[in-house]
Amino acid sequence: xNRSTLLFLAxxxxxxxxxxxxxxxxxxxxxxxxxxxxxxxxxxxxxxGPGAAIGLAVLGAxxxxxxxxxPLGSGIPAPFLLALTLHLQRHLILRDQRFxxxxxxxxxxxxxxxxxxxxxxxxxxxxxxxxxxxxxxxGLGLVNGVACPVLFALFDLLHRAFDYRPLASTTFRPDRExxxxxxxxxx
Amino acid sequence: MRSSDTGPNVLKRTHHLxxxxxxxxxxxxxxxxxxxxARVKSAIGAAFxxxxxxxxxxxxVVDRAAYQALPRSTLVDHLLRLERExxxxxxxxxxxxxxxxxxxxxxxxxxxxxxxxxxxxxARVVGREPTTWWRTLQINLGSRDGLAADxxxxxxxxxxxxxxxxxxxxxxxxxxxDAECGVSVVVHETRDLGIIKPGQTxxxxxxxxxxxxxQNCPGIMAGQTVTTSGLGGVFPAGLxxxxxxxxxxxxxxxxxxxxxxxxxxxxxxxxVWVLQP
Numbered sequence: 001x002n003r004s005t006l007l008f009l010a011x012x013x014x015x016x017x018x019x020x021x022x023x024x025x026x027x028x029x030x031x032x033x034x035x036x037x038x039x040x041x042x043x044x045x046x047x048x049g050p051g052a053a054i055g056l057a058v059l060g061a062x063x064x065x066x067x068x069x070x071p072l073g074s075g076i077p078a079p080f081l082l083a084l085t086l087h088l089q090r091h092l093i094l095r096d097q098r099f100x101x102x103x104x105x106x107x108x109x110x111x112x113x114x115x116x117x118x119x120x121x122x123x124x125x126x127x128x129x130x131x132x133x134x135x136x137x138x139g140l141g142l143v144n145g146v147a148c149p150v151l152f153a154l155f156d157l158l159h160r161a162f163d164y165r166p167l168a169s170t171t172f173r174p175d176r177e178x179x180x181x182x183x184x185x186x187x
Numbered sequence: 188m189r190s191s192d193t194g195p196n197v198l199k200r201t202h203h204l205x206x207x208x209x210x211x212x213x214x215x216x217x218x219x220x221x222x223x224x225a226r227v228k229s230a231i232g233a234a235f236x237x238x239x240x241x242x243x244x245x246x247x248v249v250d251r252a253a254y255q256a257l258p259r260s261t262l263v264d265h266l267l268r269l270e271r272e273x274x275x276x277x278x279x280x281x282x283x284x285x286x287x288x289x290x291x292x293x294x295x296x297x298x299x300x301x302x303x304x305x306x307x308x309x310a311r312v313v314g315r316e317p318t319t320w321w322r323t324l325q326i327n328l329g330s331r332d333g334l335a336a337d338x339x340x341x342x343x344x345x346x347x348x349x350x351x352x353x354x355x356x357x358x359x360x361x362x363x364x365d366a367e368c369g370v371s372v373v374v375h376e377t378r379d380l381g382i383i384k385p386g387q388t389x390x391x392x393x394x395x396x397x398x399x400x401x402q403n404c405p406g407i408m409a410g411q412t413v414t415t416s417g418l419g420g421v422f423p424a425g426l427x428x429x430x431x432x433x434x435x436x437x438x439x440x441x442x443x444x445x446x447x448x449x450x451x452x453x454x455x456x457x458x459v460w461v462l463q464p
Contacts, residue, residue: 018238021314021325028454033317054205058212066231067314069321069351069359069367072224073216080209084202117320123217126366127320128385136319 004162005155006052009044012151013056016040017063031132032139037064038108039148041079043155045086046095046104057083070116071123078115082108098149105148110141229354239313239357243327246311305423305462308332310340312456313357322348322365322385326459329356337421339462345427345450346370346415347459362453363428364396372398372428373416379404380416383428383447394452395432400443407434413447423462 016036027033037060045053057079065075086093086104094100114137120127219227254262287304294300314325328334330353340347340360348368351361361367366385373380381400398413411431417424429447437444 014234015238017317018235018314020317022242024315024454027315032319033315035317050201050205054209058209062231063234064317066228067235067325068317069323069361069365070318071217072219072228072231073213076209076213076216080205084205088202113318116318120320126385127318128322128364128366129320133320140319 005159006048008155008158008162009040009048009052009056010059012040013037013060014063017060017067020064021067030139030143032136032143034143035064035109035113035140036144036147036151037061037079038082038112038140039105039144039151041083041112042086042101042104042108042148043151045083046090046093047155050084050087053083053087054080070120070127071125074119074123074125075116077119078112081115082112095152101149101152102145106141106145108148109144110137113137113140225352225354228352232354232357236356239327242313243311306464307341307460307462308334310358310459310461312459322362322368322453323351324360324362324456326358326360326461327356328461329354329358331355333463334358334461338464339422339426340459341426341462342451342456342459344452345429346422347451347453347456349421350461360459363449363451364453369419370422370428371416371418372413373424374400374404374407374431375412375414377404377406377411379407380418381413381445394449394454396429396447396449398431398445398447399437400445402442403436404443407431407443407445409433 016034020033020035020037023034040060041053041057044056048056058076061075061079062072065072068075093104095104117127117129117133216224216227308328310326310328312324313327316323326340334350334353336350336353338350338353340349346363348360348362348365350358351367352359363370363383364385369385370383371380372383379400379402381398383396383398400407409431413428413431415422415424415426415428427450429449432446432448434443434445436442
C-alpha cells in the first residue's frame with residue numbers, strides 16, 4: 001500500500017458517490033445511475049491492503065447513504081463483504097487480465113446492489129422494486145464491468161506517474177568482480 | 188504497487204477485527220433514532236458541498252454562455268412574450284385574490300380552517316437519488332431558507348413530491364411514487380378517492396405510478412385527470428397529479444387499480460417550487 005494511490009482512491013470514491021447523483025441524461029439512457037463504487041472497491045481489494053480496501057468500502061457506502069433515502073449504514077455490508085472476499089481470494093484472481101477485470105467488475109456491479117437490497121429487506125425501509133429491477137441490476141453490472149478495466153488502467157497510470165519506482169536490483173557484486181592485472185592481455 | 192502479503196495468522200486476526208468492527212458500526216448506524224440519523228447524514232453530506240458549489244458555478248457559466256450565444260432578436264421575442272404572459276398573469280392574480288378572499292370568508296362562516304395562500308419558493312434540482320430503488324432528488328434550499336420536512340414540492344405542470352429531509356443548505360425531496368410519499372388523490376371527473384402507492388412499473392418508466400382506488404369504480408377510464416384530495420394533511424387539495432392511462436380490477440373486483448401518467452416529468456426536472464405555509 002502506498003499513500004498516493006490510497007489518496008487517489010479515496011478521492012475517486014468521493015467523486016463517484018457524487019457522480020451517482022449527477023448525469024441525468026446518461027442515467028435516463030442507461031436506466032441506472034453511474035455507480036462506480038463496486039469497481040473501486042474491487043481495485044482497492046486486489047491491489048491494496050485489507051485495511052485500505054475495507055476502509056474505502058465503508059467510506060463509499062457512508063457517502064452514498066448520506067445522499068440517498070436509504071437508512072444510514074444499509075449500504076455498508078455489501079461492499080465490505082466484496083472487499084473482504086476479493087482480498088482473501090486475490091491470489092487466485094488473474095487481476096492483471098482485462099477479461100478478469102471485466103467479470104470482477106460485472107459481478108461486483110450486480111452483487112453489491114443485490115446484497116444491499118437483501119440488507120434493506122431486513123430493515124424498516126421499503127425500496128421501490130419490481131421486475132425492472134433485474135434489468136437495472138444487469139445494467140449496473142455492465143457499467144461496472146466496463147469501468148473496472150478502465151479504473152485499473154487509470155490507477156496503474158497514476159501509480160506510475162506519482163509513486164517511487166522500486167529500486168531495480170542488478171546482478172553486479174563488487175566482491176565477485178574479476179581483477180585483471182598485467183598478466184592478462186587480451187588477444 | 189501491489190500490497191505486500193503478510194502472514195496468514197496476522198491476516199486472520201485483522202479480518203476478524205474488521206468483521207466485528209464493521210458489524211458493530213452497521214448495527215449502530217441502522218439503529219440510530221431518525222433525528223440523529225438525519226443529522227449524521229447531513230454531516231456526512233456536507234463533504235459534498237464543494238462539489239455542489241462547483242456544479243452550481245458550472246451551470247451558471249453554461250447558462251450565461253447559452254444566453255450570450257442567442258441572437259438579440261430571439262431574446263427580444265422572449266422578452267416580449269414574457270411581458271405579455273406577465274400582464275395576463277397579473278389580471279388572473281387579481282381575480283384569484285378576490286376569489287381567495289371570498290373563499291376565506293365562506294370558510295370562516297361554516298367554521299372550516301382557513302386555507303392561506305401558498306408562498307412558493309424556487310429551488311434548483313442539484314442531484315438525484317444515487318440508487319435505483321428510491322425516488323428522491325436533492326434541491327439547493329435547506330432549513331436556513333425556511334424549508335422543513337413535509338413541505339409540498341410542485342413544478343409548473345403538477346405535483347412533484349414532498350420535502351422528506353431538510354438539511355441546512357440542501358434538502359431531499361421524496362417524489363410521487365416513492366415509499367416516503369404516499370399521496371391521497373381524487374379522480375376529478377368521478378370524485379373517486381384513491382392512494383398513489385410506491386411501486387415500479389414493468390417498463391421502469393418513472394413517469395408512471397399506480398393508483399389504488401378505495402373501491403371498484405367502473406366509471407374510471409383512461410384520460411381522466413387525477414388531483415390531490417387534500418386528505419392526509421400534507422398535500423393541499425386540487426394540485427394536478429396526472430392522467431389515467433389504463434385500469435384493471437384487482438382483488439376479485441373489490442377495488443380498481445389504475446396506472447397514472449404524472450403531469451410533471453420527474454426525470455427532467457431542473458427547477459421546482461416549494462410551497463411554504
